[in-house]
Amino acid sequence: MSDRVRMTMHSDEIIRLEGVHKTYSLGDEVTVHALRGVDLTISAGDYVAIMGPSGSGKSTLLNLLGCLDRPSAGKYFLGGEDVSKMDDDTLSEVRGRRIGFIFQSYNLIAQLTVIENIQVPLLYQGKDLRHYHDRCMQLAELVGLGDRLHHRPNQLSGGQQQRVAIARSLINDPLMILADEPTGNLDSKTGQEVLELIDRLNKDGKTIVLVTHDDRVASRADRVIHMKDGVIDRQVALKDRTNSTTS
Amino acid sequence: MFTFQFVSTVRLGIKSLMLHKLRSFLTMLGIIFGVCSVIAMLAIGEGASHAAQEEIKKLGSNNILIRSLKPAEESREAAAGARRMAIKYGLTYEDAARLHSTIPGVRQVVPMRIIRENVRFSRNEVPCQVIGTLPSYPEVVGVDIVRGRFLCQLDELHQNNVCVITVGLARRLFPYQDPLEHALRIDAFYYQVIGIIREKNMPEQRTQAGRMEGEPLDNNVYIPLSTSRTRFGEVLIRQAAGSFQAEEVQLHQVTIQMKDLAAVETADSQINTMLRRFHEQKDYEVIVPLALLRAAERTKRTFNIVLGSIAAISLLVGGIGIMNIMLATVTERTREIGIRRALGAKRRDITTQFLVETVVLSVGGGLVGVLLGIVTPYIVSHFSELKTIVTVWSVMIAFCISGAVGIIFGLYPATAAAKLDPIEALRHE
Numbered sequence: 048m049s050d051r052v053r054m055t056m057h058s059d060e061i062i063r064l065e066g067v068h069k070t071y072s073l074g075d076e077v078t079v080h081a082l083r084g085v086d087l088t089i090s091a092g093d094y095v096a097i098m099g100p101s102g103s104g105k106s107t108l109l110n111l112l113g114c115l116d117r118p119s120a121g122k123y124f125l126g127g128e129d130v131s132k133m134d135d136d137t138l139s140e141v142r143g144r145r146i147g148f149i150f151q152s153y154n155l156i157a158q159l160t161v162i163e164n165i166q167v168p169l170l171y172q173g174k175d176l177r178h179y180h181d182r183c184m185q186l187a188e189l190v191g192l193g194d195r196l197h198h199r200p201n202q203l204s205g206g207q208q209q210r211v212a213i214a215r216s217l218i219n220d221p222l223m224i225l226a227d228e229p230t231g232n233l234d235s236k237t238g239q240e241v242l243e244l245i246d247r248l249n250k251d252g253k254t255i256v257l258v259t260h261d262d263r264v265a266s267r268a269d270r271v272i273h274m275k276d277g278v279i280d281r282q283v284a285l286k287d288r289t290n291s292t293t294s
Numbered sequence: 295m296f297t298f299q300f301v302s303t304v305r306l307g308i309k310s311l312m313l314h315k316l317r318s319f320l321t322m323l324g325i326i327f328g329v330c331s332v333i334a335m336l337a338i339g340e341g342a343s344h345a346a347q348e349e350i351k352k353l354g355s356n357n358i359l360i361r362s363l364k365p366a367e368e369s370r371e372a373a374a375g376a377r378r379m380a381i382k383y384g385l386t387y388e389d390a391a392r393l394h395s396t397i398p399g400v401r402q403v404v405p406m407r408i409i410r411e412n413v414r415f416s417r418n419e420v421p422c423q424v425i426g427t428l429p430s431y432p433e434v435v436g437v438d439i440v441r442g443r444f445l446c447q448l449d450e451l452h453q454n455n456v457c458v459i460t461v462g463l464a465r466r467l468f469p470y471q472d473p474l475e476h477a478l479r480i481d482a483f484y485y486q487v488i489g490i491i492r493e494k495n496m497p498e499q500r501t502q503a504g505r506m507e508g509e510p511l512d513n514n515v516y517i518p519l520s521t522s523r524t525r526f527g528e529v530l531i532r533q534a535a536g537s538f539q540a541e542e543v544q545l546h547q548v549t550i551q552m553k554d555l556a557a558v559e560t561a562d563s564q565i566n567t568m569l570r571r572f573h574e575q576k577d578y579e580v581i582v583p584l585a586l587l588r589a590a591e592r593t594k595r596t597f598n599i600v601l602g603s604i605a606a607i608s609l610l611v612g613g614i615g616i617m618n619i620m621l622a623t624v625t626e627r628t629r630e631i632g633i634r635r636a637l638g639a640k641r642r643d644i645t646t647q648f649l650v651e652t653v654v655l656s657v658g659g660g661l662v663g664v665l666l667g668i669v670t671p672y673i674v675s676h677f678s679e680l681k682t683i684v685t686v687w688s689v690m691i692a693f694c695i696s697g698a699v700g701i702i703f704g705l706y707p708a709t710a711a712a713k714l715d716p717i718e719a720l721r722h723e
Contacts, residue, residue: 115716115717136641136642139635139638139640139641139643140638140640142637143637150720154629154636156633156634158310167634170302171637171638171640173299176302219638
């Protein structure tokens with residue numbers, strides 16, 4: 048009940064992490080404390096970059112934000128739903144419905160064509176693909192691949208593949224787009240194009256959470272979150288949407 | 295909605311399998327051969343037992359056959375005591391009469407004398423079986439009267455020199471004439487042809503001197519039993535292996551038609567008991583087609599079990615092959631599984647996807663196997679004498695088993711795929 052109350056108080060807040068911990072056990076006695084109490088809120092329309100050295104817990108945070116994993120302790124609300132208590136099936140559904148993923152290595156499915164790759168998330172929402180053909184076309188046009196609908200990923204360049212992935216992440220109209228080093232495998236020119244595309248999505252009102260260790264990439268965001276040793280080291284507001292806070 | 299998803303899952307499965315055409319084909323081969331061999335083996339088995347059963351059914355399931363047998367050499371001499379001119383053995387007219395009067399449930403008793411003679415007409419000469427029998431013969435053994443009539447009581451009474459011939463003989467003996475207008479010659483006597491018949495089920499006729507190889511079976515001449523007795527006499531002189539041999543045989547075969555199947559069951563031992571009393575030596579054999587049929591059915595059942603287990607083993611091996619490949623595929627496609635899970639696929643979606651792939655493999659293999667399995671028996675019977683029968687149920691069973699193999703052996707790899715942790719799977723290279 049209290050969750051609902053909180054959400055009505057912050058109506059544009061889509062993500063809230065409260066004291067989130069994550070521990071992994073490696074073998075019998077070794078446990079890794081990847082996250083040690085993370086508090087974070089992200090509002091609709093935010094453009095957030097997460098930075099940090101490897102081992103700082105940013106991948107773990109990304110997995111949690113993407114509902115690929117559940118926190119060991121603490122609470123995670125995504126669009127008003129408490130993710131930390133969901134079972135595996137519900138998590139899958141939330142991922143498909145609420146989150147758009149963009150990966151470093153594009154992660155397209157090799158045996159499917161461009162348009163089929165864009166359609167994959169629809170499939171798992173139990174939607175009839177025939178009703179979504181126009182939307183897929185629009186998205187393909189949006190990312191500039193309207194003329195390559197029936198190409199396979201291995202017939203496309205890296206930049207093109209990443210743009211297919213972006214179109215795929217948008218198909219279910221998610222609450223948030225999670226981009227994990229989206230330009231990591233691209234040269235600077237195509238990387239630039241991809242980033243501009245992401246910027247444009249944000250301008251259109253999409254919430255973007257971007258993980259990177261490239262300062263120039265991070266500088267495009269409204270807010271940069273620096274992770275260190277499993278906690279948020281500091282948050283820097285680059286634009287005047289939110290106030291700078293340090294923890 | 296469900297069917298749409300199912301169709302797209304199947305299409306995706308086929309697409310994934312087509313990525314590795316050779317591998318998918320090799321995996322299917324196990325099932326193809328399994329299903330093909332099941333159907334082909336069952337078809338050959340069915341054909342063989344069918345042929346045997348037809349052979350037995352021709353004898354008539356309500357009938358009991360008693361044939362005269364030449365006793366073995368030693369016992370014959372022991373029984374004869376002194377050397378005689380003619381060897382006397384076999385069923386007698388009295389036997390036939392006794393069988394008719396004493397065995398309960400008898401409808402007809404048809405005695406037969408079977409004598410090998412050359413039958414002549416004009417310049418044509420054909421080796422034949424001259425069968426002396428009663429007018430009731432057609433009722434006991436299935437016979438189609440093509441033209442004319444069969445022998446009648448008057449023929450028997452008056453010992454008429456008339457005969458009925460089979461279609462095959464009519465064609466050979468009277469290529470250009472109407473047989474019914476002519477008489478044929480056997481030995482020194484002429485017999486007017488009064489009818490042409492076709493034997494529906496020609497039992498294999500065995501005579502004392504064995505069979506003449508290569509002789510067509512339907513060269514039969516039927517004459518009245520009384521005529522046979524007077525014209526040929528009881529002692530038959532036979533030329534065998536360069537020496538003459540005289541035999542005295544009254545009847546070569548007695549066919550008994552029983553009223554019903556139940557009577558057949560009991561009559562077997564009664565006939566044996568009765569004949570044993572009147573024959574010093576066992577110079578006859580009792581053939582009960584029904585018992586043979588039962589035995590043939592038992593054999594067939596055993597045969598089917600053996601074939602079934604061979605088939606099961608081959609399908610099992612095919613299934614293990616599928617499972618092996620699918621496990622490799624799951625490892626190979628871990629990344630894809632991770633992507634799908636990230637994009638919202640539930641565990642059961644992954645399970646379904648891989649299960650569908652296995653089932654597509656096995657059912658596809660099953661279909662090809664069914665086709666090959668139907669074609670193979672035809673090829674076999676085309677190039678050999680083997681008769682084959684492809685039964686619907688064998689096709690169904692083979693096909694269903696192939697589908698079941700797909701599900702059973704696909705379940706483990708599919709659940710293994712679904713159990714993968716999405717994060718680990720995404721990280722997999």
